Amino acid sequence: MIPAEDLSLAALGPYLTILLVAAVPTHVWRWLGVLFAGRLSEDSEIFRWIKSVATALVSGLIAQLIFFPKGALADVPLSFRLASVLLGIAAYLASRRNLAAGIVAAEAALVAAWFVG
Amino acid sequence: MTDTDPAAETSLRWFLKGVTKLVSVPAAVLVTAQIGFVALARDIGFSLPEILVITLSVWALPGQVVYVGALASGSGWIATMLAVSLSSMRFLPMLMSWVPVVRGERSTRLKLLGLSHFVAVTSWVFTMSEMPSTPRQVRLAYFAGFALALVVANLVAITVAYQLVGHVPAWVSAALLMLTPLYFxxxxxxxxxxxxxxxxxxxGLLLGPALYAAGIGLDLLWTGIIGGTVAYAVGRVRRRST
Incomplete structure (x- = not known):
């Protein structure tokens, strides 16, 4: 199944593949959102489900990037990666949900771990 | 109404005001997170033009990361398309709530559809925080100024970052690769x-790595469907009981 799919992807070329496989599947939701605006309730059961599925999927991706990283991040031991993330969350909450504070704290911990570890 | 259209003049002023909002914490964080995406995509083997096209055409960081990650792990195109689409589902409720806020008398559906391309987390948050104190007839112009400035800033940042990422020490590239998951x-x-x-x-945080490690394939799709359905069920039971 995979070789056949690879063949059709290669035939499309990189840019058409980006448009068909990444851009259109994303924009469909934006277009539907504009068309449905004011017609369907955001409190409806179907939207609650959609939002939960999207949240779980993106969270799964986040965890995969932390647990199974690529490139140089893979050279940092898992325990250090997790400790850095936890520190970032703590700084984020302590700073009354300041995104920049959380990111800076986690990154500082990661860089420190790189040189100490 | 030809050479001195006061409405057009006001719109231009608000468009430019939107451009100046580029200097803000959320915009800076987004540009930084995009640099993390460049590090990731470059590592996987994407070229600079490909990364620019992915960013401009998708304009949703999670979708971009799902796309390059899925291709890197050898997913087929149907699975990749479904995973990207599921990761972008949040745009349906986001756009439904964005339209009533930015819509003015002169906003045609075509204008709204065109500008909807640039609605992502950063510009959505900008909309919700800035628009209530903005006159309704210039809201779309104000949004367009901010959104287009954000696009230009990101494309410039990506181009510069792509040249630099290959030449930085390993600890910097490890820190850059950590930016994406942290930001999300x-x-x-x-x-x-x-x-x-x-x-x-x-x-999602539990199932994502677990299903990936189990090697069952389509792991992100299953993570979304199983995790999301369980979460929906928990929320529904909670709402019923209160």
Missing amino acids: LLALGGAGKVIDDYVAMGM
């Missing part, structure tokens, strides 16, 4: 409002 984790956690959101996040 904190932004998503901060956006949570109801119990469903937190259960979905917890389930």
Whole structure:
């Protein structure tokens, strides 16, 4: 199944593949959102489900990037990666949900771990 | 109404005001997170033009990361398309709530559809925080100024970052690769409002690595469907009982 799919992807070329496989599947939701605006309730059961599925999927991706990283991040031991993330969350909450504070704290911990570890 | 259209003049002024909002913490964080995406995509083997086209045409960081990650792990195109689409589902409720806020008398559906391309987390948050104190007839112009400035800033940042990423020490590139998951984790956690959101996040964080390690294939799709359905069920039971 995979070789056949690879063949059709290669035939499309990189840019058409980006448009068909990444851009259109994303924009469909934006277009539907504009068309449905004011017609369907955001409190409806179907939207609650959609939002939960999207949240779980993106969270799964986040965890995969932390647990199974690529490139140089893979050279940092898992325990250090997790400790850095936890520190970032703590700084984020302590700073009354300041995104920049959380990111800076986690990154500082990661860089420190790189040189100490 | 030909050479001195006061409405057009006002719109231009608000468009430019939107451009100046580029100097803000959320915009800076987004540009930084995009640099993390460049590090990731470059590592996987994408070229600079490909990364620019992915960013401009998708304009949704999670979708971009799902796309390059899925291709890197050898997913077929149908699975990749479904995973990207599921990761972008949040745009449906986001756009439904964006339209009533930015719409003015002169906003045609075509204008709204065109500008909807640029609605993502950063510009959505900008809309919700800035528009209530903005006159309705210039809201779309104000949004367009901010959104287009953000696009230009990101494309410039990507181009510069792509040249530099290959020449930085390993510890810098490790720190850059950490930016994407960090940004998503904190932004998503901060956006949570109801119990469903937190259960979905917890389930996703557990199932994502577990299903990947199990090697069953389509792991992100299953993570979304299983985790999301459980979270929805928990939220529904909670709402029923209160």
